[in-house]
Every structure is written in structure tokens, then in C-alpha cells.
Amino acid sequence: MILKDKVALVTGAAQGIGKAIALKLANNGAEMIISDVNLDKAQETAKDIEKLGRRAVALKANVASLHEAETMMGEAVNKLGAIHILVNNAGITRDALILRMKEEDWDAVIGVNLKGVFNCTKAAVKHMSKQRYGRIINIASIVGEMGNAGQANYAASKAGVIGLTKTVAREFASRNITCNAIAPGFIETAMTQALSENVREELAKQIPLGRLGMPEDVAEGVLFLVSDAGNYITGQVLNVNGGMYM
Numbered sequence: 221m222i223l224k225d226k227v228a229l230v231t232g233a234a235q236g237i238g239k240a241i242a243l244k245l246a247n248n249g250a251e252m253i254i255s256d257v258n259l260d261k262a263q264e265t266a267k268d269i270e271k272l273g274r275r276a277v278a279l280k281a282n283v284a285s286l287h288e289a290e291t292m293m294g295e296a297v298n299k300l301g302a303i304h305i306l307v308n309n310a311g312i313t314r315d316a317l318i319l320r321m322k323e324e325d326w327d328a329v330i331g332v333n334l335k336g337v338f339n340c341t342k343a344a345v346k347h348m349s350k351q352r353y354g355r356i357i358n359i360a361s362i363v364g365e366m367g368n369a370g371q372a373n374y375a376a377s378k379a380g381v382i383g384l385t386k387t388v389a390r391e392f393a394s395r396n397i398t399c400n401a402i403a404p405g406f407i408e409t410a411m412t413q414a415l416s417e418n419v420r421e422e423l424a425k426q427i428p429l430g431r432l433g434m435p436e437d438v439a440e441g442v443l444f445l446v447s448d449a450g451n452y453i454t455g456q457v458l459n460v461n462g463g464m465y466m
């Protein structure tokens with residue numbers, strides 16, 4: 221059990237990539253905090269994890285609020301005694317071409333995807349600094365590296381996450397806290413199921429490995445970076461995209 225005695229918190233872990241990450245970490249020994257705005261679904265994920273024989277606590281928190289992020293982190297430490305691993309996974313899309321994009325769509329996406337990562341990181345590093353250990357993973361996106369028409373808000377938020385990742389890595393390395401980003405390509409989740417079959421087929425043609433990714437493909441990358449195998453890796457972006465962007 222490579223994550224025995226570790227406590228991990230995953231945001232947006234009620235479904236999709238976040239749920240796959242939570243299951244992967246729990247399968248490898250971690251006790252889990254399942255955080256999401258959707259408490260009912262977060263509780264379902266927590267129950268699935270308890271079936272694996274791990275402790276799991278579901279907490280409702282909107283990552284866009286610093287106050288909620290701090291309360292969540294305090295509760296997590298109260299309930300499971302520490303916080304060793306933080307995976308900033310919660311994310312949303314509000315797609316439109318720039319000329320049609322509403323100000324509130326810009327603000328909402330930046331608020332969850334970028335400020336949310338700042339909020340949860342700020343709340344977690346207080347605890348991690350004291351224990352001189354922390355592993356932070358931020359889920360960015362291929363779109364933050366390449367840009368994507370119709371996703372100005374999303375692409376900017378994810379590019380911002382990459383800059384934030386490198387800054388956190390520099391600020392907290394002396395406390396033995398590492399911070400890395402994973403930039404998934406197109407992954408089979410509710411977020412991409414909204415795309416038409418045509419668009420998905422066209423996308424697959426642009427991917428050297430010839431298929432969209434699975435949430436578990438992303439979870440494997442997270443496990444590597446938070447395990448001892450990743451101890452000397454910080455400030456990096458791991459692309460999990462089937463070769464779509466190199």
C-alpha cells in the first residue's frame with residue numbers, strides 16, 4: 221500500500237476524473253476526503269471507498285469561496301487528523317466564442333478553475349507546512365497549453381493553473397511540499413459526453429493513440445506524482461493526452 225497513512229483530499233470528486241482519482245488513491249491505501257458542491261454524489265463516492273476498507277468523508281464545499289475552502293480543510297484535518305495530498309480537480313466549462321461570451325461566464329470559470337485552486341492551496345499549505353510534507357496536484361488541461369476556439373475562459377483558467385503550479389512549487393519546496401499539474405487531453409466524462417459523436421470521431425483522429433482518454437488514465441498520473449516515485453518532481457506539467465499535444 222504505497223499511500224498507507226496518507227490523507228488525501230480531492231475536490232470535485234463526486235464524479236468523473238475526480239472520482240477516478242479518489243478511488244485510485246484509496247485503492248493504494250489513502251484515507252480520503254471527497255469534496256464537491258454536490259454532497260449527495262460525494263457521499264456515494266465516499267461509500268464506494270469505504271467498501272475498499274478505507275475511511276472516507278464527504279464534505280460539501282464550493283472551491284470558488286476562500287471561506288468554504290478554509291472551512292473544508294479545517295474539517296478535513298479535524299476528521300482525519302492531517303492533510304498530506306491535495307488534488308485540485310473541481311472544474312467547469314461555460315463555452316462560447318469571445319464575441320458571445322458573457323462576463324458572468326468568464327467570471328464563473330475563472331472563479332472555480334483558477335481561484336478555486338488558489339483557495340484550496342492557500343488553505344492546505346498552512347497544514348502541510350507545519351508537518352513539512354505535502355503533495356499538491358492541479359488538474360489543468362491540454363486546452364491551457366494549446367488554446368481552443370470557444371473556450372477563452374477555460375483555456376485562460378487552465379493556463380493560469382500552470383503558472384500557479386510553478387509558483388506554489390517554488391514557494392513551498394523548502395517545506396517539502398511539491399506541486400505539479402496534470403494536463404489531460406480529451407477524457408471520457410460528462411464534460412466531453414456533451415460533444416456530438418461526429419466531434420468525438422474527429423477528435424480521436426487528432427490523437428496519435430487513436431482514442432479519447434479514460435478517467436483512470438489521469439488517475440494513474442496522479443498516483444505516480446503523489447507516491448514516493450515522484451518525490452524529486454515539482455513544478456512540472458504531466459501531459460496525459462494520448463500524444464495529442466507534444
Ligand SMILES: NC(=O)c1ccc[n+]([C@@H]2O[C@H](COP(=O)([O-])OP(=O)(O)OC[C@H]3O[C@@H](n4cnc5c(N)ncnc54)[C@H](O)[C@@H]3O)[C@@H](O)[C@H]2O)c1
Pocket residue numbers: 231232233234235236237238255256257258281282283284309310311312332359360361362403404405406407408409410411412
Ligand atoms: N473531461 C475532460 O476531457 C477534461 C480534459 C482536461 C481537463 N479536465 C479537467 O478535469 C477536471 C474534472 O473534469 P471532469 O471531466 O471529471 O468533469 P465533471 O463535470 O464530470 O466533474 C466535475 C466535478 O466538479 C464539481 N464541481 C463543479 N464546480 C465545483 C465547485 N465550484 N466546487 C466544488 N466542486 C465543483 C462537480 O459537481 C463535479 O462533480 C476539471 O478540472 C476539468 O477541467 C477534463
